[in-house]
Amino acid sequence: MVFRNAIQGLWSGKGRGWYPTIADFEYQETLEFTDTGRPFLTYRQTTHASDGSPLHTEAGYIRFLSDYRLEFVVAQPTGISEVLTGSVEATEDGYRASLQAHQLARTETSKLVDSTSRRFVLRGESLSVEFWMAAMGQPMQPHLSSELRRDV
Secondary structure, three states, rough: HHHHHHHHHEEEEEEEEOOEEEEEEEEEEEEEEEEEEOOOOEEEEEOOOOOOEEEEEEEEEEEEEEOEEEEEEEHHHHHHHHOOOOOEEEEOOEEEEEEEEEEEEEEOOOEEEEEEEEEEOOOOOOEEEEEEEEEOOOOEEEEEEEEEOOOO
């Protein structure tokens, strides 16, 4: 449960996005992982454009099955919900959590997303976040990447 304790808190920084079906973009991201007193953390994410206008938000839970296995449930207001499973591994200078979509649910009006994966790399007070997806007829590929620092 060391990773669980280490990732708790508020993180913010810059990110960038790209995908074959859209123009490249940059954003400001904030992530918050909050202790619930139970074997899971609440998760909340928001992004904003450089002018401060909102881009995306999502919320969910990270469930810790053991020190090295976890599940991540994420709901997005765009009509997509993800259930991801994965593992955490200790690295020389922190932790790496890698998760793959186990199930996706979409509303009738959401974009066609076939699969997703996420990676969190924690090194001290730095958190790197990567999001990959297969969507809109495109194969699985990187879509978002951000570098965050713990807010004090």
